[in-house]
Amino acid sequence: MDISVSSRLQKADANVILVAEEDSLEKGLKAVFAPEFGKTFVRPSGNDFKMDIFVGLGKAKEISKEKLRRAAALAVAEAKKTKADSCSLPVRKCGKLSEEEFAVAATEGFILGDYAFDKYKTDEKIHVKKLALVCSPKSEKRIRNLTQKTKTICDNVVFARDTINDNADSMNPEAIAGLAGKIAKEAGLKIRVIGKREMEKLGMNLILAVGKGSQYEPKLVILEYRGNPRIKERTAIVGKGITFDSGGINLKPTGFIETMRDDKSGAIAVLAAIKTLAELKAKSNVLAVMPLAENIVGSRAYKPGDVFKAYNGKTVEINTTDAEGRLVLADAISFVEKEYKPKIIIDLATLTGACLVCFGEYVAALLSNDEKLARRIFEAGQKTFERVWQLPLYEEYKEEIKGETSDLKNLAYNNGRYAGVITGAAFIGSFVEQAAWAHLDIAGVSWYEKERFYIKKGATGWGVRMLVEMMESF
Ligand code: BES
Ligand code: ZN
Ligand code: ZN
Numbered sequence: 001m002d003i004s005v006s007s008r009l010q011k012a013d014a015n016v017i018l019v020a021e022e023d024s025l026e027k028g029l030k031a032v033f034a035p036e037f038g039k040t041f042v043r044p045s046g047n048d049f050k051m052d053i054f055v056g057l058g059k060a061k062e063i064s065k066e067k068l069r070r071a072a073a074l075a076v077a078e079a080k081k082t083k084a085d086s087c088s089l090p091v092r093k094c095g096k097l098s099e100e101e102f103a104v105a106a107t108e109g110f111i112l113g114d115y116a117f118d119k120y121k122t123d124e125k126i127h128v129k130k131l132a133l134v135c136s137p138k139s140e141k142r143i144r145n146l147t148q149k150t151k152t153i154c155d156n157v158v159f160a161r162d163t164i165n166d167n168a169d170s171m172n173p174e175a176i177a178g179l180a181g182k183i184a185k186e187a188g189l190k191i192r193v194i195g196k197r198e199m200e201k202l203g204m205n206l207i208l209a210v211g212k213g214s215q216y217e218p219k220l221v222i223l224e225y226r227g228n229p230r231i232k233e234r235t236a237i238v239g240k241g242i243t244f245d246s247g248g249i250n251l252k253p254t255g256f257i258e259t260m261r262d263d264k265s266g267a268i269a270v271l272a273a274i275k276t277l278a279e280l281k282a283k284s285n286v287l288a289v290m291p292l293a294e295n296i297v298g299s300r301a302y303k304p305g306d307v308f309k310a311y312n313g314k315t316v317e318i319n320t321t322d323a324e325g326r327l328v329l330a331d332a333i334s335f336v337e338k339e340y341k342p343k344i345i346i347d348l349a350t351l352t353g354a355c356l357v358c359f360g361e362y363v364a365a366l367l368s369n370d371e372k373l374a375r376r377i378f379e380a381g382q383k384t385f386e387r388v389w390q391l392p393l394y395e396e397y398k399e400e401i402k403g404e405t406s407d408l409k410n411l412a413y414n415n416g417r418y419a420g421v422i423t424g425a426a427f428i429g430s431f432v433e434q435a436a437w438a439h440l441d442i443a444g445v446s447w448y449e450k451e452r453f454y455i456k457k458g459a460t461g462w463g464v465r466m467l468v469e470m471m472e473s474f
Pocket of ligand 1: 323350
């Protein structure tokens, strides 16, 4: 979607008017439209527009950035219903929101709300192609800069959604490594791709084990962005990249397997985030790490009961081939910490069904060995409305992942039934040596069973905006 900013009226198919309850309305309109939050009203318009789209914002003092994103998503849905190609949207100071905040939030809601995964639809694809923001002359330049940045970020959320929604066989580990290579070239990132042979030499037997049943080679992709050459410190963002999680020999049943191409949501989030940071020329040093494998059944697949030696030398018993995320993350994290020595490691993973049981689709679980880092993540998430909530990592949980015939096991505590989110995190955390580390279990938030305003059914692109928010200047 093209975003333009002007202080003068801009002609468009539809004019979008976001109305607070305190705003004065002409009489005729008042009779048919009450600007409660989420109410919409569409009517034919005069010379400059074909139609007016009114969306209620509710009480001015209760307006938030999130309400504005949602209202904008409702507006774009109305525009699409009438096949409007272009929309004009006047922005202004409203309640607690500045004119700039209003413009940015509305742009987010507009671009993300326009999203549809329609690659495989053969009928007409309807999208709004142009959003023209109208603002005061004094804010014009600033709003232009801010909304161009917002567009870069949101386009990358769209990229993440598209990549996750696509067929698991097109987005297999080799294909995603190739895609990362293309992105690295375009965005000027350093890239290292470790394939099967090198993994064997390095002893990354956990990633190898998970990928054994697949016709595709597992890959470990490491992208580097150096936006602040004056400091050495960098942050590693590591994303679980299971391109399809069948459960392996412990096959998932019908009802649980259908959406498992979303098990690469963490990897794609870190890929989209580093791509965004490079495009924005952010002043931060970031490593994006993607352990990629397909967890599939087959005569070569790894088996329950077997023990493997991890990259760091610890042995792990496989109690279930379906707890594969922690395995690939363990090797990826210990390798990256040893070779690149990042000060901070943040991993994002669709790790457990238990996370859905606990938080539903609304909140990601956060677990960390560093309170300052946890706070930073929490605050970034509040800003972008990608909300996280912290769970404890007490010593007792770390006892539960100790193995009987091996150092560790991949199924803890009452056969995995108790404290699933926490024991999953504890397993991953036991592979961290020095770094401040945080784990985000995004199993619930990465995929929506139904549409909610600017987040559509299917892949949500969760984490991209939050990671960019927290790392833009770090
Ligand atoms: N990818 C799944 C977790 C998942 C479930 C993600 C639902 C998104 C939606 C993960 O690999 C898995 O299967 N975890 C097991 C772990 C258990 C065996 C300890 C689970 O949650 O059942
Ligand atoms: Zn699994
Ligand atoms: Zn999985």
